[in-house]
Amino acid sequence: MARFSFRSIRNVIACATAIGSLLSVVPAQAADSQLWQGVQKAGVLRCGAAVAAPYVMRDVASGQYSGFFVDLCRDFGEKVLKVKVEFVDTSWDNIVAGVQSDKWDLAMALNQTPERALAVAFSTEATSYEISLLINKENPKLAGAGDSVADYDKDGVTFAVMSGTAADKAISAVVKNAKIMRLPGMDETRLALMSRRADVLVDASDTNHLFALANPDWSKEVLPSPALAKQGVAFGLRRDISFADLQVLNIYLTQRRATGEIAALVDKASVEVNAAEKSSQ
Template sequence: MARLFSRSVRNMLVCAAAIGTLLSQAPAHAADPSLWQGVQKAGVLRCGAAVAAPYVMRDARSGQYSGYFVDLCRDFGEKVLKVKVEFVDTNWDNLVAGLQGGKWDLAMALNQTPERAMAVSFSVPATDYQISLLTHKDNPKLATAGNAIADYDKPGVSFAVMSGTAADKAISAVVKHGTVMRLPGMDETRLAVMSRRADVLVDASDTNHLFAVANPDWTKEILPAPALAKQGVAFGLSRDASPSDLQVLNIYLTQRRETGEIAALVDKASVLANADEKTSK
């Protein structure tokens, strides 16, 4: 009888300990801080800004920021969170580290990679990065070409690409019959296609789009299918951001992307970037 009683007491103690553990965890879970509630309490959304046109641009004279990720960050802060928005100047080497250190709440225009995902959380992509092609609209060699690499990968077709870049690596892996013309800089690759020494310009889709917007009369942009080196370009958040925090930002971005508003912001930023480039020359 004493043995049964002691076992019952032990069982009760175990149950009490388990209940106590659950109770002690419940308040901590309920008290998990919300990123956006913290931003609203502070009254300001801090956006880490590393310059890369047309995502993020900064006027050297006024210090004012522009670019379509800047537009999105400002709109999200002012219209969704109802707070002021502050852009914190940084560079690409420190953009993730500053997010981890709490120097800003959002990192703008981060390419989604598995390595970065180990350090930060990502929103859904605002846009996509990939390697694209750009040609003359009236190039007779490519009159029937669609968006498959095989349509361009033919004897006598040359691809101009900046040597040693991600675009060089991507196009070199798939071109088997054409000629890859590796040149030292972006200006050289563009001039090669403009002068028709090369048939196809190979570059990141965002920079090719900038070039196309500046030269609408003769350029044709092609996004290859299947895609080359495609990655989402998103906002980075702290790994501590809750699923509900991510959901707020993701719903905002998804709605703006599906309505075409982000595409319009990209075109606006591209025009501005080209105008700034001409002014600086």
């Protein structure tokens, strides 16, 4: 017959009490992370919007947002969560902090990086991203340059990039000799290239491609080899989001990508960008 000392019994009771305490905490923490339940209760889904065509665009005159991530955010809020959708203007420098401080529920068009994953949770990717370089074909500084970043990383050469973006981080890591001009928006970086204050424009490949198509006489797009910062582009959310809530958004994106609906939204946004470029010329 096994014998149990008073100390052994006391230890068993203490362990059981500790386990019971831990189990009682888990449901409370899970309840706190029910993001969509809170959004539905508030009746509005807040989407953080930092401008970067064709992902997120904003008409200066009307203040209206467009772009394929805007379409996705609006569709997810209205058709899945059955709530109104509100777009909150922000910058790329502040978009992650806004998720952390609960200023918005979703950060649109975030590049998936390990560093950002320490601060926010990511949905599955809606699309992929790669950085390209855009140059003036007639720029004598770049005569004979190929498709390596090193071909452009020279004294006297200036790279223009939007501050706080994935492109900023990527180009800053590889450029050692050239100057990097960090500007607050896409329009400023493009103007810097067009006015020749900058020699190389650093941006997403699809964005640069659209700009190159609109300016075929002088522009040339360069896809760096090896690829520069090829990443998924997704929604950013609070890190304490529950697995169940994250699955809701992931299933929505996976289905829309598989049916080709996201590709159609990208084409639609691209047409809008090109139309805007032509009207401004």
